Amino acid sequence: MPDQHTTRRASYDLHLHTCWSYDAMATVDEHFAAALAHDVRRIAITDHHIVDGLDEAIATAERYPQITLVPGAELTVTASTGSIDVVCLGFTAAAIEALTPVWDAYHEWQREYAAATTAGMRAIGFDYTDEHRRELLESYRPARALEVQGMTHVANKMQRAWFVERGFIANEAEYGTVLAAAAEKVARPPYPAADFVLPAVKQQGMLLIIAHPTGYFQRDNLDRMNLLREELLLDGAECAHRLVPPELRPFYRSWCEEHGLLSSGGSDLHWSEDVSERIGAHGGPDEWWPEIQARLPAGALVNP
Numbered sequence: 001m002p003d004q005h006t007t008r009r010a011s012y013d014l015h016l017h018t019c020w021s022y023d024a025m026a027t028v029d030e031h032f033a034a035a036l037a038h039d040v041r042r043i044a045i046t047d048h049h050i051v052d053g054l055d056e057a058i059a060t061a062e063r064y065p066q067i068t069l070v071p072g073a074e075l076t077v078t079a080s081t082g083s084i085d086v087v088c089l090g091f092t093a094a095a096i097e098a099l100t101p102v103w104d105a106y107h108e109w110q111r112e113y114a115a116a117t118t119a120g121m122r123a124i125g126f127d128y129t130d131e132h133r134r135e136l137l138e139s140y141r142p143a144r145a146l147e148v149q150g151m152t153h154v155a156n157k158m159q160r161a162w163f164v165e166r167g168f169i170a171n172e173a174e175y176g177t178v179l180a181a182a183a184e185k186v187a188r189p190p191y192p193a194a195d196f197v198l199p200a201v202k203q204q205g206m207l208l209i210i211a212h213p214t215g216y217f218q219r220d221n222l223d224r225m226n227l228l229r230e231e232l233l234l235d236g237a238e239c240a241h242r243l244v245p246p247e248l249r250p251f252y253r254s255w256c257e258e259h260g261l262l263s264s265g266g267s268d269l270h271w272s273e274d275v276s277e278r279i280g281a282h283g284g285p286d287e288w289w290p291e292i293q294a295r296l297p298a299g300a301l302v303n304p
C-alpha cells in the first residue's frame with residue numbers, strides 16, 4: 001500500500017549513500033536499478049567524507065546508460081556554528097586528484113575519531129578494543145572499502161546494537177549518554193575545518209549544497225542562514241529532504257532564489273531495504289534539476 005514516500009518521485013535524487021560510506025550498506029547497483037525502475041533519471045552518489053566509491057559508481061553507470069550519474073560526496077565540516085554536512089556535486093577525475101589533501105584529511109579523521117571512541121569507552125570501563133571494532137566493521141563493511149579507508153568508525157546502528165548485546169547499556173536510549181561520557185575522557189577529533197575543505201572543493205568547480213538544513217538554519221533564522229551562506233560558500237540548499245518539514249520548503253526555496261542559490265532534493269538513503277521505496281521521493285519539483293545541471297562543471301556528468 002503506497003505511503004507518503006511513494007506518492008510522487010522526482011526525476012532526480014541528489015543524495016545517496018553506498019557501502020563505501022562507513023554507515024551504509026546499499027550498493028551502487030541497487031541505486032541504479034531502483035532509479036531505472038522508478039524513472040528517477042539523475043542520481044548523485046554522495047558518500048560520507050570520501051570519493052573512494054566513485055570509480056565503482058562510474059563503472060556501474062556504464063550498465064545503465066539511461067541514468068545520469070552526478071559524482072558527489074557529503075563532506076561534514078567544522079564551521080563556526082558546529083559541524084555541518086555539505087553535499088558536494090560534480091566531481092571530475094581532475095578535481096578528485098587535485099583534492100588529495102582533503103581526502104587524506106578525511107581518511108585520517110575517520111580512523112582517529114574511531115580510535116578515540118574505543119579508547120574513550122575503555123577509559124570509562126568498557127571492554128571495547130580495536131579488535132572488537134575490526135570485527136564489527138568486517139561484519140557489515142566490504143573488504144574493498146576497509147582496504148582503502150582502514151579502520152573507520154562504526155555505523156551507530158551497528159555499534160548501538162553491539163553495546164546492548166555486550167551489556168554496556170541497558171537499552172538503545174542510553175547510547176548517546178555513554179558515548180558522551182566516553183568523549184569526556186578521550187576527546188574525539190573535530191571534523192576537518194570548513195575553511196580548509198570548502199574553498200578547495202569550490203575552487204575545483206563543485207557545487208556546495210548544505211544538506212538537510214533545518215537544524216543548521218534553526219528552522220528559519222535568516223541571520224543564521226545568511227551567515228552560513230557566506231561562511232560555507234554555498235551554491236545551494238537541500239530544500240527537499242525528509243528532515244525538512246514540507247511547510248518550510250517554499251521558504252527555503254524563495255531564500256535560495258533571492259540569493260541566486262540552487263535548490264536540491266535528496267532522499268539520503270543508506271540501507272538496501274529503503275532504496276526501492278524511497279529513491280526520488282524527497283518532495284522536490286522537477287524544475288530544480290535543469291538549474292543545477294546548468295551550473296555543474298563541464299564534463300562532470302556520466303551518461304549526461
Ligand SMILES: [Zn+2]
Pocket residue numbers: 015017074268
Ligand atoms: Zn547523507
